[in-house]
Structure formats: structure tokens, C-alpha cells
Amino acid sequence: MLHKNPYVKMALTAFCTVAAVLLFYDTLFGSRFLLNVWRQLIAASMPVLYGAFLAYLLSPIVNFFDGAALRLRLAKTAGNRGRKVSLGVRSASILLAWALVIGMLYLLGAVLLPELYKSVQQLAGNVENYYRTVSGWVLHLLETYPHVEQWVTEQMNDYYATMNGWLRNDLLPQAATVMSIVSGGVFGVVRFFGDLLVGVVVSLYFLATKEICAAQGKRLACVLFAQEKVYWVLRGARKADRICSGFVRGKLLDSLIIGVLCFLGCSILDFPYTPLVSVFVGVTNVIPFFGPFLGAIPSTFLILLASPRKALYFVIFVLALQQLDGNVIGPKILGDRTGLSNLWVIFAILVGGSFFGVAGMFFAVPVCACIYSAADFLVSVQLRKKRLPVETEAYTGETPPDPAPARREE
Secondary structure: OHHHOHHHHHHHHHHHHHHHHHHHHHHHHOOOHHHHHHHHHHHHHHHHHHHHHHHHHHHHHHHHHHHHHHHHHHHHHOOOOOOOOOHHHHHHHHHHHHHHHHHHHHHHHHHHHHHHHHHHHHHHHOHHHHHHHHHHHHHHHHHHOHHHHHHHHHHHHHHHHHHHHHHHHHHOOOHHHHHHHHHHHHHHHHHHHHHHHHHHHHHHHHHHOHHHHHHHHHHHHHHHOOHHHHHHHHHHHHHHHHHHHHHHHHHHHHHHHHHHHHHHHHHHOOOOOHHHHHHHHHHHOOOOOOHHHHHHHHHHHHHHHHOHHHHHHHHHHHHHHHHHHHHHHHHHHOOOOOOOOHHHHHHHHHHHHHHHHHHHHHHHHHHHHHHHHHHHHHHHHHHHHOOOOOOHHHHOOOOOOOOOOOOOOO
């Protein structure tokens, strides 16, 4: 047969090698055809990716309604019927899950959006007063420290010359480019909401056929891997699912709770711009480690413009809220889902943020946790083969531990 002919294998190997070299050269030095195709494929697949992510988030809610309907049916039939979820039950569970999500979003929007609009309107109305306040601070600083005034004057003169040259040489010739960027940004927002709407529809199909999708994934694993490795592949997939699902769903719930607590606390303490500040704190809390600081810094500056004393109180309140989140709420919801130390969390956030922005800062932590778990498993397997201990504490001494003696077979 052809696939057993050594010349055919050599020809296929040579063809694949040459193709890989050409694609590598084109990616680095040529027109980057493969990279452009990949970007186009990702852009076309965004509605499916959004739908898969929404289905992944809503899957526990659908499972809860499925279980409730199944228990009710078994109670009525005394367990004579099977445990398979029918199409009608699954459809009702999906509708109830989306109804619950839409209801929560409506309540959140009904409470938050009017107050948020008032805060933005109040902020826009006080821009002139805040400008005078900041100008007064700057003038007082310059009058107190004359050498700072001289340095600022020199910098302003340099900036003025640079800005004047930029306006004449760069801005006017590139006005068409700027307009295209603005129109592209508007189009990008419209496209995002369009993809999200299609993603909602796609999520319905994923939720309705999630068992079939899981079975197809197992079927594919049996084709791609040897029979003795399929168990470990599926075990690793379940481990990655526990890490990612626990972190993503738990972090979103934790951020929602922190945003609500911040809104209640700021309302009780009568801080200005409470809805706007709560949105900052709640949304940025999604980002691990750096999130609280990213939300607290602009919020503190915003309150500082209205009242320096309340800004100090807000800093104390945010520190107390983050302590509550880090020591009580976060561990209760997330637990030790990732198994990463703070050093690896910081590393994952920095790398993910540099490549993929804010989304990368959020998803980099569970991805890094999955990679860390797989690496730890492989290292443990190799240590067991060498009859060495797998615990990290055993390697804290100056010399590595000795292998355990081999067991004698009686």
C-alpha cells in the first residue's frame, strides 16, 4: 500500500518540512500570510467563541435546573423512568437560566444606570470647578518651590515647540487617517455587539448539546492519542476545567459582590460619585492582584477633587474592603482554585497583559495555573520513577534527597 512505501513517507516528510520552513520564513520576513489568515479566522469565529464562553458560564445554572426537574420527575414516577434529561427539560432549563441572567441584569441596570447617569452628569457639570482646583494646587506648588517653576517652564516651552511642529507637519496631513481610525472604532463597537448577539444564539445550541459536545471531544481524544494515554488526557482536561471554571465564575461573582458592597458602603458614608466609583472598583476587581489598585487610584483622585477629607476616608474604606475580599469573600468563593503563588500570579498577569491587554490579564491566571499543574504532574511522575520524594519541602536542604530503596518482591 502507498502509506507503507518508504519513498512516499520520505516525500511527505520532505514536503511538510519545506512547507513549514516557507511558512516560518513568510511569518517572520514575508507578507505574513499565515498570520493574516489566522487573524481573519479568529475574527470570523468571534461569535462562536462568545457563544462558547457564555455557555461555559451558564452551564452550572442549566445543570441546576436540569437536576431539579429530574428529581421532581423521579419523585413522581418512583424512579421507574431513566435519568436522561429530555429535550423539553433542557429547553426549559436554558430558558430559565437566561431569564435569571436577564432579570439580574435588568435589576442591576434599573438601580445602577440612573445613578450612574447622575454621577456622570454631576462630574461634567463640575469640570470647570475641578479645573480651578487643580490649577490652584499647581500654582501653589510653583510659588512654594521656584526651582520647580523654572523646570516646568522649560518643559512647557519644549512641549509647545514639539506640539506646534506636530500640528503643522503631522496632524493636518494625517487627518484622513485619524477619521478612518475613529470610524473604525465605531464600527468595531457595532461589530462587537453584533457578534455578542449572535453569540447569545450560539450559546443556546452549545447548552442544548453540551453532552454531545463532550462526547465528541472524548471521541476525538481516542483518535489522536494511544489507548493507554486517553485516560490521562481526559483527566488533565477535567483538571483544567475545574481550574478555569472555578476561577472565571468565582472571580466574576466575587467582583459583583465587591461592587455591590462598595456601592452600599459609599452610599452609607456619603461619598461623591458613588455609582461611578463602585463601577470602577467592581470591574477592575476582576483583574487579580493589580485590580484593586487600578480601580482605587482613579476613584480616589475623583473623590479628592470634591473633598480631600472624604478621599482619605475612601482610601481607608477600600483597604478594609480589599482585606475583607482577600481574607473572607475571595477564599470562600475561589478557594485555592489555581494553586499559584503570588509570584506566578504577577508573572502571568504581566505577560498576559502585554500580549492581550485587559482580557489577557484576566485569563492569563487560569491558563498559567493549568500549565503549572501539568508541569507539576510531569515532574512528579519523573520523580516517582527515580524513587525520589515529590514534596517540595524535601528539597529545602543543601543536598538533594537520596532515592528510596527499591522494594523487594517476596
